[in-house]
Amino acid sequence: MVSPISITGISSISPLGITEEEIWKAYKSLEHNISFEEFETEKTPVANLSAPGKKIIEKLKSSNAHYQNLDDSVLFSIYAARNAVKSAGWQGNHNFGVNIGSSRGATSLFEKYHKEFLENGKSSTLSSPTTTLGNISSWVAHDLQTEGPEISHSITCSTALHALLNGVAWLQSGLADRFLVGGSEAPLTPFTIAQMKALKIYASGEDSIYPCQALNLEKNRNSMFLGEGAGVICLENGIKDNALALVKGIGYATEPLKHNISISTDADCFQKSMKMALGNTKPEDVDAIVLHAPGTIKGDLAEYNAIKAVFEDQMPALTTNKWKIGHTFGASGILSLELALLMLKYQEFISVPFVEHNDIPKKLNKIIVNAVGFGGNAVSVLLERPIHN
Template sequence: MTKRIVVTGIGATSPLGGTAEESWQALLGGVSGNRTLEQEWVEKWQVPITMAAQAVVPSADVLTRQETKRLDPNSQFALTAAREAWADAGSPEVEPERLGVDWATGIGGLWTLLDAWDTLRERGPRRVLPMTVPMLMPNGAAAAISMDIGARAFSRTDVSACASSTESIANAFDHLQAGLADVIIAGGSEACIHPLPIASFAAMQALSKRNDDPATASRPYDVTRDGFVLGEGGAAIVLETYEHAVARGARIYAEVLGGSVTSDAYHITAPDPEGSAAARAMIAAITNAGFSIADVAHINAHATSTPVGDIAEYNALRRVFGEAVEGIPVSATKASTGHLLGGAGAIEAIFVIKALYERLAPPTINLTEQDPAIRLDVITSPRKLPDGDLLAISNSFGFGGHNAVAAFKTL
């Protein structure tokens, strides 16, 4: 028997705000989270890109000193977001063995790894911290969350590049359907605003070069788009069965219809320009729940602002919806948040959930001249969504050809 799965809590720390609500309000207000980097390493290493979308609230402002010392920044973002989501859900009373964590990251404890390597080279092996491995391992964030809330059903980590946290939501849905838990915290985080990833992404011509105007650098679908903006942060949602949520009187934001994961098997970094596997992921996420393509009323697109990526996603959307895609409101929220890599799908899922809950689709900033080859109804100011049951999807695509799509509806 198919179970109904719902969202009862949300939490985030992002380039737009220190909470999910602050991030949402800034998004609606057309705020850009991208700013000039002021760290001394920018000049020291002469990185070619001097901007990024940094988290607004430092983890040290919300976590204890011991937590910030013993957790990589990636895990710090994760714990911050998860705690907010858990509290937002009412801190549900659930048996530890019925509580799970499905978390995600694209890279993991990058800062810990590279700082430890610097310490080893400059000061020797005796000065490497004993907590280095637990802090750098990709599953460190999931472990921190599970220990914080006492989740003993399972604690799992998805690592699928920029599709990671959408995949974690799809997996959480499946795990609830399979009866492995009654409540799950799902989401993702990333902390990679570091000179090495910036230099690497810049070398592959993936980042925007608009150092002189950071706020307008991320420009999905615009004819002048020239790359994505690196972002950081974390986002979490609490999922549970409908029966469990109703029994405890929980507020319900939206229903999760499920998710789908496919693979391009095409190229390690470039998306399949035909978008066939991405299209299959969208179709499966919609139809596996018993809905039709025509039911989709809103799309949060992956839309990284890269010349090649935006076109590939449009081709995939065209495969799925045909000419009807031109009438579906599309939001491209990375224009505001930057690209959170492994955390992108989770923060964008929250934006979809809020859009359905408030029946208000968020805007895409910095779109001044839409690429004529991309015939989409891109929202540039907050737009009311219609009454009645609404279905929306959130797309995430990552290096390695990973495609993940999650579907949500109003309750």
């Protein structure tokens, strides 16, 4: 359990859109946001930013000469951070920390500069500063002119929720009263796509209504695909009048490695992280869980087994957004958290269209959000609807 911490602002940019209205409308739709593009002459399912999202990033890029040399992962973060701070009412107060991470970082620029090096034997002047992982938080802090600490990290696909853990730790320690946390990913590049295909977990084919079968425990093929986007939230100590939700519990765990991308059959790491996040909360009080569920056979089933082990016959309603927007790596946890916040606000459970949901909750007061990275780096966050909502 943690002392009261409020989420007072959030903003994201993803295939779902850039405004709360767009995003909620997209979630209520049964359509996915997948398109098929050619990568190395092979048609591949991906989820690009929405049309408004692409326009706003182009506008941001051209607004400042320095921004023209930045990777999309940085630009996504700057946009989301500006709007999160605005939604929380932090304008004019620069005394807050920043921790925005990424799994892969500047994939587009890294691949571009590496290609130039192979062709010319030389590296471009800006190749190093624009591809370091730290340049995401650094540029966000520069853009917002913050006075607090700047942190960057990568814990693969649980990066964004690890940023939340860091923010909570700083707040709990008394070293900060406000923290801006999140994750960003722009992985729709040839080498990144090729890496995922090499793992034999990538979705294929245009013959399915829903190419990604995330949370379908009966699937016989891996169906993960990649999407791009970023999400940023504002954390504050105490219970605030403008709180969107309260962070009631956090949990984390790491499994011993058996393979670079392994996770145990019953996802021991998730069992530990969820139990830690629950603390003194009764399992039956949790109304829903937003799963990590990337659409792989083993990953989805292992997480489900972990939930069964923790909740037994008190199973909450289960959902995920990856069938719709793909796996956004380091940003995925914060985009899942955004779905949880929207469900708490609108008091409506968002189901997965090809999964049978036996018990749709009539009210939503407590929701757990899960994320896990390669090697079993699990994080679980317990959110609670504020009383004033």
